Amino acid sequence: GAGVSQSPRYKVAKRGQDVALRCDPISGHVSLFWYQQALGQGPEFLTYFQNEAQLDKSGLPSDRFFAERPEGSVSTLKIQRTQQEDSAVYLCASSLEAGTTEAFFGQGTRLTVV
Amino acid sequence: GESVGLHLPTLSVQEGDNSIINCAYSNSASDYFIWYKQESGKGPQFIIDIRSNMDKRQGQRVTVLLNKTVKHLSLQIAATQPGDSAVYFCAETYTGRRALTFGSGTRLQVQP
Numbered sequence: 001g002a003g004v005s006q007s008p009r010y011k012v013a014k015r016g017q018d019v020a021l022r023c024d025p026i027s028g029h030v031s032l033f034w035y036q037q038a039l040g041q042g043p044e045f046l047t048y049f050q051n052e053a054q055l056d057k058s059g060l061p062s063d064r065f066f067a068e069r070p071e072g073s074v075s076t077l078k079i080q081r082t083q084q085e086d087s088a089v090y091l092c093a094s095s096l097e098a099g100t101t102e103a104f105f106g107q108g109t110r111l112t113v114v
Numbered sequence: 115g116e117s118v119g120l121h122l123p124t125l126s127v128q129e130g131d132n133s134i135i136n137c138a139y140s141n142s143a144s145d146y147f148i149w150y151k152q153e154s155g156k157g158p159q160f161i162i163d164i165r166s167n168m169d170k171r172q173g174q175r176v177t178v179l180l181n182k183t184v185k186h187l188s189l190q191i192a193a194t195q196p197g198d199s200a201v202y203f204c205a206e207t208y209t210g211r212r213a214l215t216f217g218s219g220t221r222l223q224v225q226p
Contacts, residue, residue, distance in 0.1 A: 004157070031212070040122055042203050042216030043158065056212055091157050098212075105150075105157030 002026075004106035006092050012112045013082045021077045021109045025094030032075050033103060034067055035091040043091055049075060050098050082113045122201060124221040133191040135220045137204030140185065144206040148214065149178060149189045153200045161189070161202075191222075199224045 005024040013019050025032050031050055035043035036059075045059040051072035060067070064083075069075040079086055089110050093103040127133050139147070145166035150158035164171045164178045164187075171178050177190040187204050201221050205214040 033213070040219075042205075042219050043214075044216070045213035048212045059213065093157070102160050102163070103214075105159070107155070107157050 004092055004094050004104055006090075006106040006109050008109060009107065010110050010112075012114060015083060015113055016081050018078065018080045019082055019111065021079075021090050021111070023075045023077070023092030023106060025073065025075070025092070026096075026104060027073075029094035029096050030098055031095040031103070032069055033093040034075070034077050035093065036061075037089040037091055037108070039088070046077070079111075082111075084113050087111055087113045122219050122221045124223060126223045126225060127194050129194060129196060129224055129226050131194055133194045133198070133222060135189045135191075135202050135222065137187040137189075137217045138185060139187060139204070139206050139217070141206060141208065141215070142185065143208045145208050146206070147178070147180060147187055148205045149176075150203045150205060150216075151200045152203060152219075158203060194222075194224050196224045196226055198222060
């Protein structure tokens with residue numbers, strides 16, 4: 001595709017439910033990032049992949065959050081036993097080279113936990 | 115609380131005027147800065163970046179100024195248009211760190 005694609009666009013989960021959010025980066029992009037954006041706030045870093053290697057997961061808020069990119073392209077962010085405080089927009093970004101220079105963001109997945 | 119986060123600083127300008135959006139950063143080690151534009155329901159869109167060895171960089175209708183002494187960044191938009199209405203975020207990082215740290219954002223409203 002022409003840009004970073006995320007699915008689903010919207011997800012409503014009951015508290016305690018597990019969710020999986022998908023990111024299709026721009027083809028050939030080495031770097032992939034996940035960010036969490038609460039309503040009215042700037043995005044906050046969750047985790048970074050260089051190809052299939054997860055090089056930085058310092059932003060993951062708890063062990064309920066898990067991300068993978070097994071073949072170095074598509075990535076999945078999984079949240080187990082969702083809580084209300086997990087409600088946010090989850091943004092994925094990719095860049096051609098290692099590092100953050102001119103990373104392209106997807107439209108995000110809006111997660112609402114009820 | 116969540117309601118505080120909803121009250122983004124807002125800059126309201128008339129169409130055709132110049133806009134200046136400001137950002138303060140705290141990490142003196144930061145050496146790379148980016149401005150992003152985010153429209154409602156969309157992801158952040160790259161506008162312009164600047165490295166710490168520069169104090170000014172110009173793009174098409176946009177200029178970024180960096181003052182490392184006071185850790186301040188600004189984005190100037192010339193001849194502001196209705197399509198410029200959005201939330202603008204500054205972001206920073208430093209060599210060796212791949213994650214960006216975003217500021218809290220400024221909402222720009224352009225009045226026709």
